[in-house]
Amino acid sequence: MAGISLTSVTKSFGGNTVLHGVSLDIAAGEFVALVGPSGCGKTTLMRIVAGIEQASSGTLRIQGRDATSLRAGERDVAMVFQSYALYPHLTVAENIAVPLAMRRLNAWQRLPLLGGLMPGARATRRRIAGEVAAAAESLGLGALLDRRPAQLSGGQRQRVALARAMVRRPAAFLMDEPLSNLDASLRVQTRREIVAIHRRAGAATLYVTHDQSEALTMADRVAVMQGGRILQVAPPREIYADPADLRVATFIGSPRINLLPGEAGRDGLVRVGDRLIGLRCAARGPLTLGIRPEAFVLAAEGLPARAEAVEFLGESVLLHTRHEASGSPLVLRLPPEAAGRLPASGAALHLGFAPGAALLFDQDGARRRAEAVVAREPALV
Amino acid sequence: MSDLAIAAPHRRAAGTGEAMAAWALTLPAAIAYLLMLLLPTLATAALAFTDYELGLDGFRWIGLGNFAEMLEDRGFLQSLRNTLVYVGLVTPGSIIGALLLALAIEAGTRGRTLFRAVFFLPVVSLSVAMAAAWQYLLHPTIGPLNAALRVIGIEGPAWLSSSDTVLLSLAAIGIWENLGFNLVLFLAGLTAIPRELYAAAAVDGVPSAWERFRLVTWPLLGPTTLFVLTITMIRSVRVFDTVVVLTQGGPNKASQVLLYTLYEEGFTYFRIGYSAAITLVFLGIVLASMWLQTKVLDKRVHYA
């Protein structure tokens, strides 16, 4: 059964349509990362799932139940906000307890002093305190229960927000860029913690980020969104190696995928300039070739290019070149050992790649499949 | 290092120049401060222990004599009592009213500017002129309020000339005067509450508007509320204009307030010494309300 299931969800603010028919299924226990450029509607989609915002049309089901018009509190979902949204006047323990208290205590039992005198309130409060302590303990917050949010570090606040979300064991977890306020090293560590929590809790998780490496490392599947539409949902490897759309191909991967203008002739053979590259496709006419930086090699034969600059990154070297014929910039990612032997700036060189590594896109950006052919002329290797 | 070695002497020279300039810039303000604020205030404190009267030659130091007289002075005691009652009515009245209205304005998008302007109007209106308008509105025979009451069969009291109602009427006017000011402060406080906290509260399952108010709005409004509380107390202790225009302390001292007593003693009867002593009491009340804010309540509304 799907944990979260969105069907043709649209959202407009006034006349401005922000989501154009988004459909997305997240299985129970699955971790889906939602990536996309700023302003593409990620937060809006998440707020619709949480019930903070109402969809203009479309349906939302949570654990098979129609949740489209349920109030936020009634939808068994928890959310971690980008700013954490901790209640500043409550201690860590009180913050974590809020979702439980709101659900299990009635209005009278929640009253500050009198509440304790109401029948059943004491026992419920004790149970809540136990669960809060357990949740805090599992995130290493045991010693901080009596502090206020202002007395915590960024990472600790972030964990309190996580604890507040997980304490009630929701059917679905929503996280909106939960790591964006942390420094780099803490981010990597917390990344792992979140994955571990997800494994343990097993709730359907929607995780918004605009850091693609976060998405690729953490998620079971990655959804790429742009301009209010989901372009592709697929496992990380597939999103990277087999993108369905030029926009997905350029959004994922750093440095960006190299783009070259090409053309499929009447025979279906793909050429760059006047060179055959050993691919045949069903389409005809102009195409765009996408080649990942690591798919290029320096070769004796291949696309003629000129070296421009070298960037040493430690684990690899980037060689910036320019394609002679089209003037397109082409970047190569080479092993660090290559650093010493790289051509000087301005030197002429030839770039080779395996035909299978080239991704073809038509003029609308849609992916075109191609098959490798053994050409009369030798393929560029 | 060498930079430092070079910079140090240079810096000292620049430092004295800077200090000279600073004193030159502060001097006019310092002189005015001395002449118009510090010396007169100290003089007031000194005069409070004398029997100085304007027009008589010389004065005697009488120690706490003026304060002893106050304890016997029915007019003063009455004015102290009235002032406290007035503050006790105006402060909660204008704060609760302003908070309710601010919440109502903040709850939607329509009419924000219009309503804010309407409620703020009394703050910029000439209080003496508005007091005259109130005098007409509350007039026992020709006033529209009593005319309206007559329509539903009630004979309204003489609002401003009966000792039973005069203080209440003045307090109502005081609430009317202070409401808009507090409202604007509350609106600013409400806009400063992060929207995400309300979203978090919704996701956490807060069941009603009242619970949302208790969990988010009221605690986060704490510093604003405290500020508004102090400001309103200090503003209402100073009630003067309406009393001068509408009642002059009457009837039978039922609306005698502190500043009005101070004014009468000092500037009508010219009993400067006695009036200075009343001034000190007035100052004490103002300082006490400020102290209440900074020392006692402040810690309870700041969560850092």
Added chain:
Amino acid sequence: MPERTPLLRDLPRLLFLTAAGLLMLMPYIWMAAASLKPLDEIFRASLSLWPERFFAAENYGKVFERIPVGRYLWNGVVVCGGILAFQILFAVPAGYALAKLRFRGRELVFGAVMLGLLVPPHVPALPLYVAFSQMGLLNSYTALIAPFTISVFAIFLFRQFFKSLPDDLIHAARLDGMSEMAIVWRVVLPNAWPAATAFAIFSVVAHWNDLFWPLIIANGDSHATPALGVMFFRSAEAGDDFGALMAAAVIMTAPLVIAFLLAQRRFVEGIASTGLKG
């Protein structure tokens, strides 16, 4: 960012606010209505707002005839303008020095400012009155303006504002060879307009409406401010002539209210942000 709710759902809120707003406006409504009515209609105490016999010309005419309205308004302008000019003249340099210059005694000066913030203007009033009367300055612009030339609140406000200006702005001006005085008026003040307008509005509203000090100092038409003008008219001329009295009230209230309606946002923000000393 709440979305626009449907009008129908918004209606209870709007009705509540409208009712409260009307209640708030009652004094204005009746004041304006009465200023249009003849005395006999007012004395009938009917609840109709619109006059049966239009008497505006007579009521307003009477005000202009009996009291020097122009004189009062002019006095108000002179007093408020004078006070504001001196406050800015004294407070801006001092605020700058406290914010940006290092000198021995700065803490002392700032301490004095903070102390001054605690003292309401009524406290130094008695000795000042005695002094002015000894100097024969009662009933003069000097006496009306002088006590307010120093505003510790303005110093405090400008200091806070100047502190947030980047130091480099001032360093650059010094490198350009400006004197500190030139920096204050040509670099710092032009960058402090938001604080300056906020303070100006606050100051003008406070002193236009002030009654306490003018009541002590001015004792005739020559130096009476608008607030005093209304009082004089009421006690001397108009006793129970509410039509004319309301007309006088309308005239004296109008200048600030009109200014407020024209620059509503500035007024509200100016007064709220400087509300400290109300």
